[in-house]
Amino acid sequence: MADALKVGIAGLGTVGASLVRIIQNRANELATTCGRAIEITAVTARDRTRDRGIDISRIQWFDTPEQLAREADIDVFVELVGGAEGAAANSVRAALERGLHVVTANKALLAASGVELAKIAEEKGALLNFEAAVAGGIPVIKALRESLTGNTVSRVYGIMNGTCNYILTRMEKEGLSFADCLKEAQRLGYAEADPAFDIEGNDTAHKLAILTTLAFGTQIAADEIYLEGITNISIEDIRAASDLGYRIKLLGVAQRTESGIEQRVHPTMVPYDSVIAQVDGVTNAVAIESDILGELLMVGPGAGGNATASSVLGDIADIAKSRPGAQRVPVLGTPAAALAPYKRAQMQSHEGGYFIRLTVADRTGVFASIAARMAENAISLESIVQRANPDTAETAKTIILVTHATMEDSIRKAVEAIKSESYLVGEPQVIRIERPKDL
Amino acid sequence: MADALKVGIAGLGTVGASLVRIIQNRANELATTCGRAIEITAVTARDRTRDRGIDISRIQWFDTPEQLAREADIDVFVELVGGAEGAAANSVRAALERGLHVVTANKALLAASGVELAKIAEEKGALLNFEAAVAGGIPVIKALRESLTGNTVSRVYGIMNGTCNYILTRMEKEGLSFADCLKEAQRLGYAEADPAFDIEGNDTAHKLAILTTLAFGTQIAADEIYLEGITNISIEDIRAASDLGYRIKLLGVAQRTESGIEQRVHPTMVPYDSVIAQVDGVTNAVAIESDILGELLMVGPGAGGNATASSVLGDIADIAKSRPGAQRVPVLGTPAAALAPYKRAQMQSHEGGYFIRLTVADRTGVFASIAARMAENAISLESIVQRANPDTAETAKTIILVTHATMEDSIRKAVEAIKSESYLVGEPQVIRIERPKDL
Known part of the structure; x- marks a missing residue:
């Protein structure tokens, strides 16, 4: 049997502690499968003495991730510190510069500096694996980076934030408000005390930026993502969606179009x-639509200590199974030096179906006016529903429009025109419709 | 850039022709991604002159798969001939004995001889990849073999035969009979002229046997699978399932139990x-339930020339990206020499919910008698539905029972007891219920 693979772990939070436990408890099985033992030989965390339910007494301790990355006698550096800068970025950079393989779950770091890190890794002949960074336990990085080699991807989209999906699911199933569901998610530990990063879509955007690069072979462009969170979704929207045969999900979507690549959350x-x-x-x-394979959808746990640790362990095992320097898997699917520039498709030119919910005064001619504003912008309607609105005065009613595929620009103009009419009560709600190709 | 990877392809049917076309059309992209060119240098097929819409004039021709495997100047032998024995088996064996890497889509061959072939591959330091053999374009082999390393799998199950799923879907959506849907599937090319292999479950069983070995690290046991096809499913079953909140699918299920491993289709x-x-x-x-990752479900095209070729190409690309002899990925997830014996769990001891549909004479006491037979066998009922049967005489009615989790043995005894009663009209229908864990 070959020499043991020596692993250093920076960060012993939920994921790090799970990882240590699993590697220690399954040492024999891992050695059999990988053809060599996997040994944790170095760790670092903020607090050395905290009880994590794991035995790290025989593992060399380092005071900082940077120190571990620079000095430890290891083959693989596992970064579970988090954050786009600081200790995480410095230690990953230092490890790659030494030619160490790196495994990370850090989506923020990759969204910010993935291309630069991939370049270092590829120059040094090191592997940089990050399955856990997108959609937790779902092996979507491996699918894009390896299984789909040779495919031209047209669209990748998915539900990549468990907090948002939990809130939307509870709202629908129990008829609760957004605010109540958010509180419940916080109580159960599914949402942070400051939930903005999740519910405003930033977390999904980081993950989407990584998938876009893997899918389309372009530079990472995390700052060029159209972003809209779920704070504005009401129970009325969810009910109307349901009546029309739809459900509402927070999706991250990256799509190749004639004018460039759309990235939107x-x-x-x-x-x-x-x-x-x-x-x-x-x-x-996460769903991937490509020209040879067709549509592939993968469903699984997006977070949680064990599910994330499982992906990290899969990444470590891939390294254990290959000889040092023997792999040429490009970090981002395409070699970093060959990534194409990212060309953003403007959101105004997005084409798709739209759901528009309007609360209007119950007056003669309103319906005709709305229909006219749509027609003026060449928007073709699939359905129009009018109903009494239980939540507003009797003088108001709700009108719901579903459009055929149309340009975002046209929708914006039509909605602006309607907003200038005196009959509108409150803000119009606009929700985009996305249709899976085959599934 | 490293030397080109030389590929020989045996079999130029739909998949083989797709593969040649893709490798030729995307030569540049593949070379960039893999760090070396992929070149088809040898082919063989039954008919040299047939027009397949591909140019093989500059590729060396061999008369038989065996000859190609033994004599061609190649790094990878791609077997797309099919069949558990004969040319496919002989050529794969010969290629592995030469130390060539092998990529195959041949589920029958692997179900029959997978362990023996894995042993040869591992002794010779060759890779044997077979993503296309199970569920076409879905990367389930890679997930089990690589991503889930370190996980203990408890259950793997899936819809792995497109013909059966097409028939069941049409029956449900259009209220058509099994026979009509089968004819339609044959007309559309989704079912063979002799459909027995698909509709009686054998095709699913071959794939399941391979997944079982990858999931549980046991010897392949394709002959020890409980098998029941869909020929017996009627539109009444589908309607009753729908009324009760279920849909009927042909599943292959492999499950670890206390008494061994259940394999059932x-x-x-x-x-x-x-x-x-x-x-x-x-x-x-295909769904995989494991202790660290949790539940993972992958959905995609199970057949078709392009989807299958995509998986074959992914397998070839994995070889191109590694240096010769550099990979130690065990062919069947566990090294062939370390596979455990397969211990079959008897079907009688299967535990689960059951759907039982009985057509009975409309007589006093029938209901009580059925309830008594269930109680005598300690079967606890979740629901009982009684309805008029439109398809039989007015004197007959239908009784549908859904049980809580119970032993197969108890169900069989209860059904036998009911069969000996004079009120039963026709054969009882028994369908097992399977509950996904989380999804």
Whole structure:
């Protein structure tokens, strides 16, 4: 049997502690499968003495991630510190510069500096694996980076934030408000005390930026993502969606179009009988549409110590199974030096179906006016529903429009025109519709 | 850039022709991604002159797969001939004995001789990749063999035969009979002229046997699978399932139990709101339940020239990206020499919910008698539905029972007891219920 693979772990939070436990408890099975032992020989964390339910007494301790990355006698550096800068970035850079393989779960770091890190890794002949950074336990990085080699991807999209999906699912199933569901998510530990990063879509955007690069072979462009969170989604939207045969999900979508690549994160209506519509609670799902394979959908846990640790361990095992320097898997699917520039498709030119919910005064001619504003912008309607609005005065009613595929620009102009009419009560709600290709 | 990877392809049917076309058309992209060119240098097929829409004039021709495997100047032998024995088996064996890497889509060959072939590959330091052999384009082999390293799998199950899923979907959506849907599937090319291998479950069984070995690290035991096809499923069953909140799918299920491993292929009722229940038509789906990752579900095309070629190409690309002899990925997840014996769990001891549909004479005391037979066998009932039967005489009625988790043995005894009663009209229908864990 070959020499043991020596692993150093920076960060012993939930994921790090799970990882140590699993590697220690399954040492024999791992050695059999990988053809060599996997040994944790160095660790670092903020607090050395905290009880994590794991035995690290025989593992060499380092005071900082940077020190571990620079000095430890290891083959693989595992970064579970988090954050786009500081200790995480410095230690990963230092490890790669030494030619060490790196495994990380850090989406923020990759979204910010993935290309630069990939370049260092590829120059040094090191592997940089990050399965856990997107959709936790779902092996979507491996699918894009390895299985789909030779495919031209047209669209990748998914439910990549468990907090948002949990909130939307509870709102629908129990008829609760957004605020109540958020509180419940916080109570259960599914949402942070400051939930903004999740519910405003930033977390999904980081993950999407990484998938976009893997799917389309372009530079990472995390700052060029159209972003809309779920704070604005009301129970009325969810009910109306349901009546029309849709469910609302926060999707991250990256799509190749004639004018460039669209990257967008927003609440989305998906057809009720599509597979992704049935993905509930904190579960994640990622779909990839490509020209040879067709549509592939993967569903699984998007977070949690064990699920994330499972992906990290899979990444470590891949390194254990290859001889040092023997792999040429490009970090980002395409060699970093060959990544194409990212060309952003403007959101105004996005094409798709739209759901528009308007609360209007119950007056003669309103319906005709709305229809006229749509027609003036060449928007073709799939359905129009008018109903009494239980939450507003009797003099108001709700009008729901679903459009055929149309340009975002046209929708914006039509909505602006309607906003200037005196009959509108409150803000119009606009939700984009996304249709899975085959599933 | 390293030397080109030389590939020999045996079999130029739909998949083989797709593969040649893709490798030729995407030569530059593949070379960039893999760090070396992929070149087809040898081919063989039954008919040299047939027009396949591809140019093989500059590729060396061999008359037989065996000859190509033994004599061609290649690094990788791709077997797309099919069949458990004969040319496919002989050529794969010969290629591995030469130390060539092998990529195959041949489930029958692996189900029959996978362990023996894995042993040769591992002794010779060759890779044997077979992503396309199970569920076509879905990367389930890679997930089990690589991503899930370190996990203990408890259950793997899936929809792995597109013909059966197409028939069941059409029956449900259009209220057609099994026979009519089969004819339609044959007309569309989704079913063979002799459909027995698909509709009686054998095709699913071959794939299941391979997944079982990858999931549980046991010897391949394709002959020890409980087998029940879909020929017996009627539109009444599908309607009753729907009324009770279920859909009927042909599942292959492998499950670790206290008494051994269950391998079974049978029509199965899955809850309507589970993700897998929404997988329609020729699409396949495979779910893996394991202790660290949790539940992972993958959905995608299970067949078709391009989808299958995509998996074959992914396998070839994995070889191109590693240096010769540098990989130690065990062919079957566990090194062939370390596979445990397969211990079969008897079907009689299977535990689960059951759907039982009985057509009975409309007589006093029948209901009580059925309830008594269930109680005598300690079967606890979740629901009982009685309805008029439109398809039989007015004197007959239908009784549908859904049980809580119970032993197969108890169900068989209860059904036998009911069969000996004079009120039963026709054969009882028994369908097992399977519950996804989280999804």
